[in-house]
Amino acid sequence: xxxxxxxxxxxxxxxxxxxxxxxxxxxxxxxxxxxxxxxxxxxxxxxxxxxxxxxxxxxxxxxxxxxxxxxxxxxxxxxxxxxxxxxxxxxxxxxxxxxxxxxxxxxxxxxxxxxxxxxxxxxxxxxxxxxxxxxxxxxxxxxxxxxxxxxxxxxxxxxxxxxxxxxxx
Numbered sequence: 001x002x003x004x005x006x007x008x009x010x011x012x013x014x015x016x017x018x019x020x021x022x023x024x025x026x027x028x029x030x031x032x033x034x035x036x037x038x039x040x041x042x043x044x045x046x047x048x049x050x051x052x053x054x055x056x057x058x059x060x061x062x063x064x065x066x067x068x069x070x071x072x073x074x075x076x077x078x079x080x081x082x083x084x085x086x087x088x089x090x091x092x093x094x095x096x097x098x099x100x101x102x103x104x105x106x107x108x109x110x111x112x113x114x115x116x117x118x119x120x121x122x123x124x125x126x127x128x129x130x131x132x133x134x135x136x137x138x139x140x141x142x143x144x145x146x147x148x149x150x151x152x153x154x155x156x157x158x159x160x161x162x163x164x165x166x167x168x169x
Contacts, residue, residue, distance in 0.1 A: 010142065011142065013045050014045060014046075014142065014143075014146040015146075016045070017041055017042065017044075017045035017046075017146065017150070018146055018149045018150060018153070020041050021037075021038055021041055021150055021153055022153050024037050024038065024041070025153055025154070025156075025157040029161070031158075031161065032065075032066060034157065035053075035054045035065055035066040036066040038054075038066075038129075038150070038154070039052050039053045039054065039066050039067050039068045040068055042068075042129075042131070042147075042150070043068040043069075046131065046143060048133050048134065048135050048138055049068075049069075049131055049132065049133055050069055050070070050108060050110050050111060050132050050133060050134050051067065051068070051069030051070060051072065051107075051108055051111065051130070051131070051132035052067065052068050052069065052129075052130070052131045052132070053065060053066055053067020053068060053069065053072065053129075053130060054066055054067065054119070054127055054128065054129055054130070055076060055083055055127050055128050055130060056126065056127040057078070057087060057125055057126060057127050057128075060077065060078050061075045061076065061077055061078065062075065062076040062077075062078070062083050062084065062087065062127060062128060063075055065127065067130075069108065069132070070107075070108050070110075071107075072107045072108070073105055073107040076105060080103060080105065081103060081104060081105035082095055082098065082101060082104060082105075082114050082116050082130075083105075083116050083128050083130055085116075086116035086117065086118050086128050087118055087125050087128060089118075090118055090125060091118065092115065092116070092117050092118070092144060092147075092148065093114075093115070093116045094113075094114075094115045094139045094144065095113060095114045095115075096113055096136060096137040096139075097112060097113060097136050097137070098111055098112060098113060098114050099112070107132075108132060110134045111132040111133065111134065112133060112134055112135055112136045112138075113132075113133045113135060113136055113137055113138040113139060114130065114131065114132050114133070114139075115130075115131045115138075115139040115143065115144065115147065116128050116129070116130045116131070117129045117147055117148065117150075117151045118151075119151055119154050119155065119158070120151075120155045120158070121155065121158035121159060121161075122158075122159055126158055129147065129150070129151060129154070131143075131147070
């Protein structure tokens with residue numbers, strides 16, 4: 001059982017978020033359970049989100065994984081939208097105003113800004129962690145810093161696992 005609560009400053013809360021996710025990944029080996037709990041923990045600690053979750057790369061498509069929020073797009077081609085750009089670039093993508101992003105895929109019309117982090121397994125893109133906000137310019141360097149730490153923890157977790165099919169066909 002986890003007792004999660006925000007504490008003091010935003011930075012202190014984000015440190016607790018990272019510590020909580022680290023403990024979860026050490027205690028559980030199931031990817032679906034972990035990705036479900038990670039999206040829940042991020043949703044708790046990061047304010048002003050309307051969606052947070054994972055897309056898993058299968059062949060040349062990102063396929064919807066565990067998430068918190070409204071129903072989402074199920075499949076996204078690599079290179080398409082913000083999630084597909086993060087995979088193609090192999091880098092974090094932060095978009096201050098998704099309506100100004102050419103080719104944005106609008107899964108939830110309430111989304112105004114987005115941050116997507118590629119997740120790696122053995123130096124290959126495994127999928128992405130996607131965060132959406134109803135606020136313009138929601139994501140700062142602080143969120144980027146701590147969510148990259150989360151991504152690094154997931155990368156270490158995945159490097160210890162032999163997930164292939166059905167996750168990568």
